[in-house]
Amino acid sequence: MTETFTPPTRFAVPGRIDVSNRAAAVWQTATITEIRRESPHAATFRLAVPAWAGHLPGQHLMLRLTAEDGYVAQRHYSIASAPDDAGHIELTLDHVEGGEVSGWFHTVAEPGDTVEVRGPLSGFFAWPGDRPALLIGAGSGVVPLMSMLRHHRARGLDVPLRLLVSARSPEELIYAREYGAETTPVFTRSAPEDVPVGRMAAAHVAPLLAEQPPGGWEAYVCGSNGFAEHASRLLVAAGQPVHRIRIERFG
Amino acid sequence: MNVTRGFAGRPRVPNAALPPGQYDAGDDWPVLSAEVTPELTPAEWSFRIDGLVEEPRSWSWEQAHELPASAYEGDIHCVTSWSKFGVRFGGVSLDTFLDVVRPHVSATHAVAYSHTGYTANLPLADLTGGRAWIAWEFDGEPLAPEHGGPARLLVPHLYFWKSAKWIAGLRILDHDEPGFWEQNGYHARGNPWEEQRYSGD
Incomplete structure (x- = not known):
């Protein structure tokens, strides 16, 4: 056992973009301009960030709230909006049980309130719109994937893009009105008539791999750890x- | 200070062990790996140290387990803001491995690499002096695959992305060479007490 180790995969590919460290280092004030309900548990918060440096679909930011005594709570959130909306970004947040940050957004926040953000952050999950994209998400895991879908539409990109999105029920499916022919929803608890109920399965993934474009898909998976483990295994099994x-x- | 209207936050529990900007995740242990969890058995696992060392070598699962056992009991801190208190890992101190290979005097840094191809860079000083381990047990049980099992690097005084899961080896260098997250905008060292989350912090 003296030979040089070669990893069995080439996972550690560089990020899709060069990350702007300057933008990531600075906290900026963000003003809530609009709140839209997406589902019983999720809402979209539109923020005006005048000096926003721009982002790529799939990137996230860090957001912080500060109490009067100086207590700070900060969280990472994916950006839901496409990059083209100068000076504005949108976040879609689940109301997490007992969550101090999401709880504030869902029960206190109003247009005009300010929070602080820094970003955009990380290049690994970014999609510049170059490679064919196979997107798989569950629950609010669809948020960064929606930024990709919106970008794809806004730019009229020719590169193929498909979205598999899992939700408990049609009521819980966020962005339901925005999906088109590129999207296949999967419902795990209740579904519209004629749509089967059940977990995402090989039967959902295999057809997408079978129709993969030349050069193959770049796959992006987002959701809970349990979902990510399940979906990534389905992808590997499908080739x-x-x-x-x-x-x-x-x- | 930019106070958020109407934000009270969780009850304040004074906790000197909580680095700035972190919260106590309690019993949760979030999984944040960016790659597919590998199906790696102990028989397939190996750990190697090479680069600027006197005697590069590799250890199999059995050979690594013949080394003196060492445990870490304490806290871990993730860059995504959660900290987890009172965890207990079992394995072997990295000092034990490094004593065998003997890094050159010119050695200053290391790149830790995983069986998946993941990498993380660390100053050699953060890997020595009883502050780093190769860990294969958590709470007395085998380390779960999604948490890096069969074995991971453990460097608990730095943000946890440095504690490479599915550890395959260390390459000892005389310079710093950014790893996976470090190439994606994260800090070269990642000290939670100085809140070194992103490059430039």
Whole structure:
């Protein structure tokens, strides 16, 4: 055992973009301009960030709230909006049970309130719109994938894009009115008539791999750890190369 | 200070062990790996140290387990803001491995690499002096695959992305060479007490 070790996969590919460290280092004031309900548990918060440096679909930011005594709570959130909306970004947040930050957004926040953000952050999950994209998300895991879908539409990109999105029920499916032919929803608890109920399965993933474009898909998976483990195994079993699966897990 | 209207936050529990900007995750242990969890058995696992050392070598699972056991009991801190208190890892101190290979006097840094191809860079000083381990047990049980099992690097005084899961080896260098997250905008060292989250912090 003296030979040089070669990893069995080439996972550690560089990020899709060069990350702007300057933008990531600065906290900026963000003003809530609009709140839209997406589902019983999720709402979209539109923020005006005048000096926003711009982002790529799939990137996230760090957000912080400060109490009067100086106590600070900060969290990472994916950006839901496409990059083209100068000076504005949108976040879609689940109301997490007992969550001090999401709880504030869902029960206190009003247009005009200010919070602080820094970003955009991280290049690994970014999608510049170059490679064919196979997007798989569950619950609010669809948020960064929606930024990709919106970008794809806003720019009229020719590169293929498909979205598999899992939700408990049609009522819980966020962005339901925005999906088109590129999207297949999967419902795990209740579904519209004629739509089967059940977990995402090989039967959902295999057809997408079968119709993969030349050069193959770049796969982006986002959701809870349990979902990410399940979906990534489905992808591997269907033949998607491990080093072309990018995963973002809640935590 | 930019006070958020109407934000009270969680009850304040004074906790000197909580680095700035972190919260106590309690019993949760979030999984944040960016890659597919590998199906790696102990028989397939190996750990190697090479680069600027006198005697590069590799250890199999059995050979690593013949080394003196060492445990870490304390806290871990993730850059995504959660900290976890009172965890207990079992394995072997990295000093034990490094004593065998003997890094050159010119050695200053290391790149830790995983069986998945993941990498993280660390100053050699953060890997020595009883502050780093190769860990294969958590709370007395085998380390779960999604947490890096069969074995991971453990460097608990730095943000946890430095504690490479599915550890395959260390390459000892005389310069710093950014790893996976470090190439994606994260800090070269990642000291939670100085809140070194992103490059430029």
